[in-house]
Amino acid sequence: MTITRRNTEQGMAAAGETGASGGLGGLMRRYIGFSPIPMSKRSQQLESRIQGAQVATSVCPYCAVGCSQLVYHRDGKIIDIEGNPDSPINNGHLCPKGAATYQLVNNPNRPTKVLYRAPRSDHWEERPLAWAMDHIAQRVKEARDKDFVMNDDNGERINRLESVGSIGGATLDNEENYLMLKLFRNLGVVHITNQARI
Ligand code: SF4
Numbered sequence: 026m027t028i029t030r031r032n033t034e035q036g037m038a039a040a041g042e043t044g045a046s047g048g049l050g051g052l053m054r055r056y057i058g059f060s061p062i063p064m065s066k067r068s069q070q071l072e073s074r075i076q077g078a079q080v081a082t083s084v085c086p087y088c089a090v091g092c093s094q095l096v097y098h099r100d101g102k103i104i105d106i107e108g109n110p111d112s113p114i115n116n117g118h119l120c121p122k123g124a125a126t127y128q129l130v131n132n133p134n135r136p137t138k139v140l141y142r143a144p145r146s147d148h149w150e151e152r153p154l155a156w157a158m159d160h161i162a163q164r165v166k167e168a169r170d171k172d173f174v175m176n177d178d179n180g181e182r183i184n185r186l187e188s189v190g191s192i193g194g195a196t197l198d199n200e201e202n203y204l205m206l207k208l209f210r211n212l213g214v215v216h217i218t219n220q221a222r223i
Pocket residue numbers: 085086087088089090091092115118119120121122123124
């Protein structure tokens with residue numbers, strides 16, 4: 026309060042005013058901001074960055090709390106991610122990690138290639154993601170053809186593949202986990218785990 030009064034007095038002095046002109050109403054309008062339109066023209070023309078954007082509901086990929094997020098997108102690009110106020114879990118809030126989800130998608134440091142070290146090699150090589158996908162699929166097929174066990178020693182049907190395993194990470198959401206379980210269970214894989222289990 027003291028600071029405000031001092032600043033006001035300094036402002037009046039700088040303008041060469043005594044405070045008498047215009048009376049109390051004039052002073053209030055001038056110094057307290059009772060102007061009918063206190064925004065500049067530029068401010069009035071500004072829009073929210075999510076104005077007119079489409080929105081999709083999603084789940085924070087980081088931990089098992091499963092906070093709901095609103096993902097705003099325009100022209101096929103994500104432009105903002107915020108907490109979903111309709112969610113009973115987070116009520117519109119996100120922790121600092123969840124609030125930074127936007128940077129998970131839009132980030133120049135995000136790796137877009139994989140590092141591959143060939144058998145018995147002593148160095149890593151950069152390979153495209155599509156190459157890695159094909160390579161993994163090929164290896165899984167080879168392992169399944171070789172190791173799939175249809176019946177156990179007693180003749181019971183088990184349809185089991187124990188030489189392939191799946192380890193998921195915390196950035197997998199529930200839809201991705203569902204698809205992974207479906208894929209690997211159908212292959213007969215029994216060693217499946219994931220960090221968050223949401
Ligand atoms: S916002 Fe934070 S608490 Fe919520 S799911 Fe994401 S990481 Fe977990």
